[in-house]
Amino acid sequence: MKQSQNPLAALVLAMLFLSVSVFAQSVADDPLPSWNKGKTKSAIIDYVHDVTDTNSKNFIPIVDRIATFDNDGNLWSEQPAYFQLFFAIDRVKAMASDHPEWKKEQPFKAILEGDMDELIEQGEHGILKLIMATHAGVTSEEFESIVKDWLATARHPRFNRPYNELVYQPMLELLNYLRANDFKTFIVSGGGIEFMRPWVEEAYGIPRDQVVGSSGKTEFDYNNGDPVIRKLPELDFINDKGGKPVGIYRFIGRKPVFASGNSDGDLQMLQYAASNTYKSFMLYVHHTDSKREWAYDRESHIGRLDKGLDEAKKHGWTVIDMKKDWKVIYPFELEK
Amino acid sequence: MKQSQNPLAALVLAMLFLSVSVFAQSVADDPLPSWNKGKTKSAIIDYVHDVTDTNSKNFIPIVDRIATFDNDGNLWSEQPAYFQLFFAIDRVKAMASDHPEWKKEQPFKAILEGDMDELIEQGEHGILKLIMATHAGVTSEEFESIVKDWLATARHPRFNRPYNELVYQPMLELLNYLRANDFKTFIVSGGGIEFMRPWVEEAYGIPRDQVVGSSGKTEFDYNNGDPVIRKLPELDFINDKGGKPVGIYRFIGRKPVFASGNSDGDLQMLQYAASNTYKSFMLYVHHTDSKREWAYDRESHIGRLDKGLDEAKKHGWTVIDMKKDWKVIYPFELEK
Numbered sequence: 001m002k003q004s005q006n007p008l009a010a011l012v013l014a015m016l017f018l019s020v021s022v023f024a025q026s027v028a029d030d031p032l033p034s035w036n037k038g039k040t041k042s043a044i045i046d047y048v049h050d051v052t053d054t055n056s057k058n059f060i061p062i063v064d065r066i067a068t069f070d071n072d073g074n075l076w077s078e079q080p081a082y083f084q085l086f087f088a089i090d091r092v093k094a095m096a097s098d099h100p101e102w103k104k105e106q107p108f109k110a111i112l113e114g115d116m117d118e119l120i121e122q123g124e125h126g127i128l129k130l131i132m133a134t135h136a137g138v139t140s141e142e143f144e145s146i147v148k149d150w151l152a153t154a155r156h157p158r159f160n161r162p163y164n165e166l167v168y169q170p171m172l173e174l175l176n177y178l179r180a181n182d183f184k185t186f187i188v189s190g191g192g193i194e195f196m197r198p199w200v201e202e203a204y205g206i207p208r209d210q211v212v213g214s215s216g217k218t219e220f221d222y223n224n225g226d227p228v229i230r231k232l233p234e235l236d237f238i239n240d241k242g243g244k245p246v247g248i249y250r251f252i253g254r255k256p257v258f259a260s261g262n263s264d265g266d267l268q269m270l271q272y273a274a275s276n277t278y279k280s281f282m283l284y285v286h287h288t289d290s291k292r293e294w295a296y297d298r299e300s301h302i303g304r305l306d307k308g309l310d311e312a313k314k315h316g317w318t319v320i321d322m323k324k325d326w327k328v329i330y331p332f333e334l335e336k
Numbered sequence: 337m338k339q340s341q342n343p344l345a346a347l348v349l350a351m352l353f354l355s356v357s358v359f360a361q362s363v364a365d366d367p368l369p370s371w372n373k374g375k376t377k378s379a380i381i382d383y384v385h386d387v388t389d390t391n392s393k394n395f396i397p398i399v400d401r402i403a404t405f406d407n408d409g410n411l412w413s414e415q416p417a418y419f420q421l422f423f424a425i426d427r428v429k430a431m432a433s434d435h436p437e438w439k440k441e442q443p444f445k446a447i448l449e450g451d452m453d454e455l456i457e458q459g460e461h462g463i464l465k466l467i468m469a470t471h472a473g474v475t476s477e478e479f480e481s482i483v484k485d486w487l488a489t490a491r492h493p494r495f496n497r498p499y500n501e502l503v504y505q506p507m508l509e510l511l512n513y514l515r516a517n518d519f520k521t522f523i524v525s526g527g528g529i530e531f532m533r534p535w536v537e538e539a540y541g542i543p544r545d546q547v548v549g550s551s552g553k554t555e556f557d558y559n560n561g562d563p564v565i566r567k568l569p570e571l572d573f574i575n576d577k578g579g580k581p582v583g584i585y586r587f588i589g590r591k592p593v594f595a596s597g598n599s600d601g602d603l604q605m606l607q608y609a610a611s612n613t614y615k616s617f618m619l620y621v622h623h624t625d626s627k628r629e630w631a632y633d634r635e636s637h638i639g640r641l642d643k644g645l646d647e648a649k650k651h652g653w654t655v656i657d658m659k660k661d662w663k664v665i666y667p668f669e670l671e672k
């Protein structure tokens with residue numbers, strides 16, 4: 001009452017209201033609420049503003065707004081091992097009673113004896129044998145059920161949660177933000193296409209036909225009028241390193257303007273995007289948070305980021321410092 | 337004036353106006369104006385009404401409304417030979433001066449001498465050699481320019497028009513009608529993906545990443561910081577017959593509910609769609625119009641439709657009688 005009669009006090013009050021209202025507005029308008037303020041978040045938002053502004057010299061037509069995202073370590077976690085490897089290990093255990101020979105045959109023996117060191121010792125050949133044995137010999141529909149059942153029952157060893165709860169909340173917001181600005185979002189992963197498709201639509205809002213990944217061969221079987229696709233124990237395509245641009249060309253047919261990865265396996269995809277004649281955005285997730293997630297880079301066996309870090313620095317690509325840039329890692333942290 | 341005072345006359349007038357207005361309305365509302373009235377058109381419209389009606393037991397959620405279309409002979413003509421073969425032949429002629437050895441080497445010799453019988457005599461092996469020589473050894477961007485230049489300059493021998501003007505007007509309307517009802521439309525063709533992508537977006541409104549087809553292998557070349565995709569002279573995948581469901585599974589990851597083709601090469605795709613647990617629609621284009629287009633089926637070397645016709649009859653699939661069902665064939669007929 002008294003203050004309102006004082007012009008200065010009225011002005012202060014008005015400014016206070018104004019700034020509160022501007023603050024509230026800015027929170028409501030923040031498309032990336034789980035990202036801390038800073039140069040990473042600004043770089044993303046500035047880029048999107050620039051290339052979607054019809055008055056900007058960097059404007060990109062909607063049809064060319066292709067955004068590609070690696071999956072493991074980029075949209076969800078990949079430690080202490082790729083989640084698809086846990087799936088394969090669980091499959092071996094589930095199938096073991098039908099395969100008594102596995103007790104004496106590597107890499108199955110190592111898995112059944114819980115000897116992870118020996119499994120790693122089996123190397124790439126062992127992993128390939130493991131994938132073939134656990135991802136083939138079934139129809140496409142059977143495999144989809146197996147993946148869904150596994151996701152519903154298996155639990156991550158550290159967080160004791162379904163694996164698909166370990167997606168990154170800030171990246172979900174980024175995907176939504178890009179789509180709200182008419183970017184078409186794709187997964188471009190070294191992981192198996194058929195392992196991803198049963199759950200990525202719900203998890204990331206990315207349709208099945210926008211998933212590019214590694215794959216095994218399949219065949220069509222008319223099956224006496226009940227046609228099925230059978231998964232064969234033969235590798236078709238490895239969507240990693242130089243395979244990523246090859247996969248992008250095959251499945252998408254356009255060079256990305258926005259590419260996001262977290263390892264040297266993504267480097268060629270980022271180089272490919274960087275060569276776009278449109279202004280492009282290259283983004284690396286750097287795993288720097290040993291408490292909330294994991295910290296690893298140049299020396300890691302999983303998701304090694306070594307040459308990519310050098311290239312990012314050299315070319316001025318954006319590197320997410322997970323510890324500093326992300327307010328939360330997983331969606332379940334928001335439930336607290 | 338007088339009439340309006342006569343209640344009966346007023347009623348007649350009102351009915352007249354009403355029926356005129358209903359007629360005008362029905363023309364404006366016809367989603368398939370280039371299709372003649374009849375059981376084919378009705379079958380399509382009844383199906384779309386049924387599966388998009390939330391009260392129908394046959395309702396299909398939007399995410400599952402996948403529609404797949406063959407290209408050659410289904411969305412555009414394929415006579416007197418596949419248009420991609422004309423492209424390859426024109427490429428041989430354009431490249432011949434750099435390849436003096438072709439004067440003595442089949443199938444190039446036959447092409448350079450204009451001996452089509454001899455070219456056909458060279459069979460599948462000859463065609464494959466021809467495709468490899470004319471579709472590889474360039475970057476993805478160079479190949480795209482070559483295809484676009486060819487479309488801009490080459491003319492169809494019968495119609496003396498660019499090949500991409502020989503798309504089917506009724507099928508363009510069908511694609512639009514399905515998309516207006518939230519179907520996602522895909523091309524699933526035996527033709528080359530990279531031959532189709534430069535023009536199908538504009539021609540059919542189908543995005544590049546919704547094109548499934550045959551393909552050659554490619555490799556990523558960092559190329560000293562100017563990355564390119566190089567097309568290699570090696571076959572990767574033939575998207576025909578049983579390869580069509582395999583390609584659909586690989587690229588789309590969902591079984592179609594609507595599948596359209598015109599030859600026995602599309603039969604497996606239609607069988608695959610027919611096995612959908614949702615109510616599905618299988619459509620064959622039967623080339624019956626020897627005047628406006630071409631008439632061919634069981635005995636044709638191009639686009640043979642033999643077993644497919646029997647299966648369509650057996651299972652009650654819809655068969656388009658081009659001559660009877662289509663008011664016009666090509667968009668340019670509407671300009672008259």
